[in-house]
Amino acid sequence: MEEGIDMTKSRTKRWRDFEEAREYVRGLKPKNSKEWREYCRSGQKPDDIPSNPQKTYAAEWQGWGDWFGTGNVANYNRVYRPFEEARAFARSLKLKGEPEWRKYCRSGEKPDDIPANPQTVYKDEWIGMSDWLGYDSRYRRGGWRPFEEARAFVRSLNLESRRAWNEYCASGQKPDDIPADPHAVYKDEWLGLGDWLGTGTVATQNRQYKSYEKARSFVRSLGLNSQKEWFEYCRSGLKPDDIPTAPRSAYEGRGWIDMGDWLGTGYVHTTRREYRPFEEARAFVRSLGIKSAREWREYCTSGNKPDDIPADPRRVYGNKWKRR
Secondary structure, eight states: OHHHHHHHTOSSSOOOOHHHHHHHHHHHOOOSHHHHHHHHHTTOSOTTSOSOHHHHTTTTOOOHHHHHTSOOOOGGGOOOOOHHHHHHHHHHTTOOSHHHHHHHHHTTOSOTTSOSOHHHHTTTTOOOHHHHHTOOOOOOTTOOOOHHHHHHHHHHTTOOSHHHHHHHHHTTOSOTTSOSSHHHHTTTTOOOHHHHHTSOOOOGGGOOOOOHHHHHHHHHTTTOOSHHHHHHHHHTTOSOTTSOSSHHHHHTTTTOOOHHHHHTOOOOOTTTOOOOOHHHHHHHHHTTTOOSHHHHHHHHTTTOSOTTSOSOHHHHHGGGOOOO
16 A cells, blocks of 8 residues: 555655656645645545655655645744844734734734744743733733832842843742733833843834944845844844844835845845746756756756746746646
8 A cells, every 4th residue: 555655665666756746746736734635535646646745755855835835834944033023013913912813823814934923933032922912911900010119129130131031920929010011011111121120231122223234234244145044143142232133124114125135145035036038938948958857956956047047937937837
């Protein structure tokens, strides 16, 4: 049985090349793994297409979104927006509580680079859902301490970071009339966590950044090659305070183009890229003498492919696309 062969990775059965098998499956347009399982049980699947491709093609496997061609990225491979930028997006939704946030996450409208479980992804910066969504905490029966008194108490604890504050709030030692999300309770007086803890750190929204041109010049001098490397640099503690972690938010309408321009890599986001007309692009590709999907993939990752030739022509050329 195929299932048994696939599970044990038997070499007695020859499977299609990964790229060819994936291309076939993408042509079926399955939306999720449930539809894929139903197709596998239908009896229509060719014998040389495995039911468990993640095991058969372990070396090439990049997730179900890649296999189906839906563009979905597995959570463990996903790169999320920096915390401040993601929180700003979440707050723009004007949601009023966790139930509304969960409903929004299930709606299919959430961008892939915004996590459904921000408390896990941003555990070092996380305060609470009211901070994430930007709504006021419920009023406490008996009231909260006045801001100055509460701040003075918190400063006496000599906490040095957001993580230390979160750990203190979870310890059970915090008095009930000191809020865990002071930014929401004292929003009129709030000047940032640095002011609350007394560390002197300036809140992001109160920070003065370099001009876009000067900031971009500094960032380009770092020689970073991708958005992932930029996020790693921001988390390293080496970034100056006058360079924003979320440059798109800081410089929107004041010079911001995209991450490729910010880093100086020359990379143009696919949403802004202009490709050659289908016939011209196809003529160019045919001139390369490529004989298989595997050779095409190797060419696309070689660094030799012009930017105006798409790596995934099926998506770009839609109805004109037939096969590679």
